[in-house]
Amino acid sequence: MTQQSYRLGDHGPAVAQIRDHLALLGLLDSEPAERTSSEWDAPFDQAVERAVRAFQQQRGLIADGIVGLSTWRQLDGARWSLGDRVLRYGTRHMQHGDDVAALQNRLHDLGFDPGRIDGIFGPDTERGLKELQRNLGIPADGLCGPVTFRSLDQLARTVVGGEPHRIREAERLHHRGPGLAGKVIVIDPGHGGPDAGICANGLSEADIVADLASRIEGRLGAVGVTAFLTRGTNPDTPAASEAERAAFANDVNADLVISIHTDGHDSRRAQGVATFYYGSSRTPATHSVIGETFADLVQREIVARTDLLDGHSDAKTWDMLQRTRMPAVRIDVGYLTHPGDAARLAEPALRDTIAGAVVVALQQLYQPTTDLRSNVVQLPTAVS
Numbered sequence: 413m414t415q416q417s418y419r420l421g422d423h424g425p426a427v428a429q430i431r432d433h434l435a436l437l438g439l440l441d442s443e444p445a446e447r448t449s450s451e452w453d454a455p456f457d458q459a460v461e462r463a464v465r466a467f468q469q470q471r472g473l474i475a476d477g478i479v480g481l482s483t484w485r486q487l488d489g490a491r492w493s494l495g496d497r498v499l500r501y502g503t504r505h506m507q508h509g510d511d512v513a514a515l516q517n518r519l520h521d522l523g524f525d526p527g528r529i530d531g532i533f534g535p536d537t538e539r540g541l542k543e544l545q546r547n548l549g550i551p552a553d554g555l556c557g558p559v560t561f562r563s564l565d566q567l568a569r570t571v572v573g574g575e576p577h578r579i580r581e582a583e584r585l586h587h588r589g590p591g592l593a594g595k596v597i598v599i600d601p602g603h604g605g606p607d608a609g610i611c612a613n614g615l616s617e618a619d620i621v622a623d624l625a626s627r628i629e630g631r632l633g634a635v636g637v638t639a640f641l642t643r644g645t646n647p648d649t650p651a652a653s654e655a656e657r658a659a660f661a662n663d664v665n666a667d668l669v670i671s672i673h674t675d676g677h678d679s680r681r682a683q684g685v686a687t688f689y690y691g692s693s694r695t696p697a698t699h700s701v702i703g704e705t706f707a708d709l710v711q712r713e714i715v716a717r718t719d720l721l722d723g724h725s726d727a728k729t730w731d732m733l734q735r736t737r738m739p740a741v742r743i744d745v746g747y748l749t750h751p752g753d754a755a756r757l758a759e760p761a762l763r764d765t766i767a768g769a770v771v772v773a774l775q776q777l778y779q780p781t782t783d784l785r786s787n788v789v790q791l792p793t794a795v796s
C-alpha cells in the first residue's frame with residue numbers, strides 16, 4: 413500500500429488488488445462493468461465498499477468500508493491456508509495471514525502458548541512452535557514447514573486443550589499407523605479366581621465379564637488386532653490385582669486397555685451401562701483425552717445397540733486407569749442387582765451385541781485422521 417487508506421472514489425493498482433482479494437473471497441463479482449484494460453482505472457465503487465464492510469464484519473473489524481492498514485493486512489492474509497507456505501519468524505518482515513492464525517490456534521489448542529492469536533508470526537509464536545516441535549520429537553527449528561505440517565496432520569483432531577503428555581498419547585495412537593489392524597489391545601475382565609465380584613439374580617460378575625472379554629477377543633482377532641486377556645477363567649487361580657494388571661498392559665506395550673465390570677447396588681432400581689476413563693475433576697490437566705474419546709464412543713455404541721439405560725461416561729482415578737501408560741477405559745455393562753439388567757446380561761445374544769459395539773467403537777477411534785487443512789480455523793479477533 414502506497415497510501416494510508418483506500419475508500420469510496422479511489423482508483424489505482426492498490427484498488428485493483430483490493431478488488432482481486434475480495435473477489436477471491438467471494439465477496440465481490442470479479443469483473444466490474446466499467447473496468448478497462450488499465451489497473452489504474454480500477455474503481456473503489458459502492459460494490460467494493462459493501463464488500464469491504466462485509467469482510468470487516470466477518471473479521472470483527474470496525475465496519476467503516478475503508479481499507480486501512482489492519483483491513484489490508486487481513487485481506488492480504490486471507491488467501492493463505494495452513495500448509496500453503498513455510499512459516500518462520502523474520503525480524504525485518506513478520507509473516508501474517510490466516511495460516512499463521514491457524515497455526516496459533518492449533519498451538520493454543522495443544523497447550524502451547526503462541527502469544528496473542530493475531531495472525532502475525534512474531535517471537536511468541538516462534539517460541540510456542542519450538543516447544544511443540546520438541547514435544548513431537550522433531551527438530552526444534554521454529555520453522556513451520558513440511559516436517560511440522562506432517563506431524564500436525566498426524567495428531568488426532570480430538571486432542572484439544574492439552575498438556576504435552578496428551579500429545580504423546582495422541583502420537584502413540586498413531587505410531588502403529590491408522591486403522592485397527594496391528595494394534596495391541598489388553599482386555600481386562602474384572603475379578604476372577606476366588607473373587608466372583610458382584611453376585612445377584614443368579615449371575616456372577618466374574619463369569620459375565622469373562623464371557624464378554626472372550627467374545628471381544630474373538631472379534632478383534634478377526635480384524636488383525638493382537639488381544640491379551642489379563643486373566644483366565646480357572647476359578648482356582650487367584651486373580652491379579654489392578655496394579656498387576658496395569659503393569660501387564662505396560663509390559664506388552666498395549667495401545668489401549670479395556671477393563672470390563674458389572675455394577676451392583678443396594679437399590680434394585682440402579683441400572684444401566686457406564687464408562688470411565690482416567691481423569692480427575694479437581695485437576696483437569698491430568699486427564700486422558702483419548703480415553704475420554706473412546707469412553708464416549710463405547711458408551712454411545714452400546715446404548716444405541718441395546719436397551720440398557722445410558723449411565724454416561726465419567727473421569728476416575730482408579731488404579732487400572734491411572735497406572736496404565738496407555739489410554740484405558742472401564743466399562744460397567746449393567747447392574748446385576750437390577751432384575752432387568754441381569755435378565756439382559758444373561759442372554760448370550762446381548763453379550764454378543766455388546767462385544768460388537770466395543771469393536772465398532774475401536775474402529776471409530778482408530779479411523780485415519782482428517783487432514784488438518786480441512787479443519788478451518790477462523791481469525792477470532794481483530795488486529796486493529
Ligand SMILES: [Zn+2]
Pocket residue numbers: 602603609610617673674
Ligand atoms: Zn467389578
